[in-house]
Amino acid sequence: MDTAACPVKTVFKRELRSYFDSPIAYVFLVVFLMLTGFLTFSVSRLYEKGSADPWPFFFWHPWVYLIFVPAVSMRLWAEERRTGTLELLLTLPFTLTQAIIGKFLAAWAFLGIALGLTLTVPLSMVLLGGHPDAGVLLSGYLGSFGLAGALLAIGTWTSTLSRNQVVSFVLAVMLSVFLLLAGWPPITDLLARVAPPLAVRIISAFSFMPHYDSCLRGVLDLRDFAYFASVIVFMLTATHIVLENRKSA
Amino acid sequence: MLEAHSLNKWFDRIHAVKDVSFRVEQGEVLGFLGPNGAGKSTTMRMLTGFLTPSSGTARICGHDILAAPIEARKRIGYLPENAPVYDDMTVLGFLRFIAEARGLSGVAGTTHLRKAVELSHLDGVLNQPIDTLSKGFRQRVCLAQAILHDPPVLILDEPTDGLDPNQKHVVRTMIQSMAATKAIILSTHILEEVEAVCTRVLIIANGSLVANGTPASLKQQSEWAGAVDMTFPENTGDLTALFKGLASCKRVEKQTQRYLLFPHAPGRLPQETTALLSAHHLSPLAFSVTEGRLDEVFRTLTTPAGKTSKTP
Ligand SMILES: Nc1ncnc2c1ncn2[C@@H]1O[C@H](COP(=O)(O)OP(=O)(O)OP(=O)(O)O)[C@@H](O)[C@H]1O
Ligand SMILES: [Mg+2]
Secondary structure (H helix, E strand, O other), rough: OOOOHHHHHHHHHHHHHHHHHOHHHHHHHHHHHHHHHHHHHHHHOOOOOOOOOOHHHHHHHHHHHHHHHHHOOOHHHHHHHHHHHHHOOOOOOOHHHHHHHHHHHHHHHHHHHHHHHHHHHHHHHOOOOOOOOOOHHHHHHHHHHHHHHHHHHHHHHHOOOOOOOOHHHHHHHHHHHHHHOOHHHHHHHHHHHHHOOHHHHHHOOOOOOHHHHHHHOOOHHHHHHHHHHHHHHHHHHHHHHHHHHEEEE | OEEEEEEHHHEEOEEEEEEEEEEEEEOEEEEEOOOOOOHHHHHHHHHHOOOOEEEEEEEOEEEEEEHHHHHHHEEEEEEEOOOOOOOOOOHHHHHHHHHHHHEEEEHHHHHHHHHHHHHHOHHHHOEHHHHHHHHHHHHHHHHHHHHHHOOOEEEEEEOOOOOOHHHHHHHHHHHHHOOOOOEEEEEOOOHHHHHOOEEEEEEEOOOEEEEEHHHHHHOOOOOOOEEEEEOOOOOOOOOOHHHOOOOEEEEEEEEEEEEEEEEEEOHHHHHHHHHHHEEEEEEOOEEEEOOOOOOHHHHHHOOOHHOOOOOO
């Protein structure tokens, strides 16, 4: 009568499989890929420029994530609670932390798969004769994956707040919009006109954008990833607190 | 094997479980009875670690549920109320997940899985997605999940709820077959089930334990235990006064020619009655001594009005 060799892995495997057991996962992946492709090629006219600059491609990721990530995260805990499987999951012989991490990693891996599929975009740049900078591509992808994780952690937390997935979706989008826009240059410029510089600095310090932007410039700065990691740890801790409180409420 | 010590649970201002203590040993099947909202599920949720007690604790095979929750949970098989299962998985996929979560992999996992599938009669539906199963099958999938790791303690919240009579029988037989080696707690609203499978009964009302004993001993508390039920021919006169004179007789109920004599306590009333009948050369058409009725004891213990209400 041992515990699972690795409870996180057990939860992770079940969760990730459950994405692919439903057709919605495939619809998600296709929509994600088409949306990124459409925004990159049609709106930013990447191919017309015959450019090798991956910046327009990565530019769109946060905005696609804004809808896509909450759509993935909204069911994480809300669904377990609605169907009652939460009672099953949380009475198995592993800790709440292990369950939270396992589920989070599965959703992140799913986003990673979606992101991996967009490799077709830089690939088509190469086919169209461009020579995108491999370093920028690498740091761009890592930054994008980190950003996805941070947004996902926010959605994980909001999905514990209600049984209703729509509520958890809307909350996640609202929080994400704030954290994305808070540091976006057009917004910080606008803020700078009305607010003291210190306030602007503080607000934008909470923002995802400066960290993501620095990844897009091809700078692999550990501090940016430490930032994403700390958002993830913070939001998952909040998730733990909500779920633990509900047990003793 | 399982000891609960003064478990209490508050939901805001609702005191859902009040100072509940009991023990269950190996070989016992404990029936947990109580009206809707009495606190049965809440108690089970505390034992299994889904809810944290507001105060009090419990030990599962010596492991404290608060100090060593993982060790305690490893020794419990739990069927939650309404049998929640992951709908999008197949039966086999789901049970494999549970086996892995229980640390049963490889050969051990397969052996345990086969055993659970066999006991729960799931062979025919192994590859079917759970959301295509009928309620009874879902219940059995969840039951298979609970017994998969052959736990020493089984906690079953309404295990036969929603099953057809045949399936109820299957589940009861299954519980009985496992009883010898386990400590089992089950909650139910079906009193026949208690008499059929339980070695001991706990009755809980408004969060408090109001009875703890064998089904037989509880039935002895019933007004009907050892009562005498007789029917006399049409032309017999009124015998009420005669029967009231019996030392052991508490009360007489008369319905045309049928007399029900209730004793102060089960025991001597039938002999006294037969002696009286032969002394007066009376011969009833029918004569029987009734058993105690669990439903009546249940009603008496769990409703404030039940204490004074007449028997049906
Ligand atoms: N999460 C909760 N929040 C607030 N109150 C709760 C919660 N869970 C249960 N209760 C209350 O606690 C009391 C006991 O509920 P419980 O589910 O334990 O009853 P039960 O004996 O299992 O009833 P039933 O026979 O209907 O299953 C009820 O009054 C219920 O409303
Ligand atoms: Mg209940």
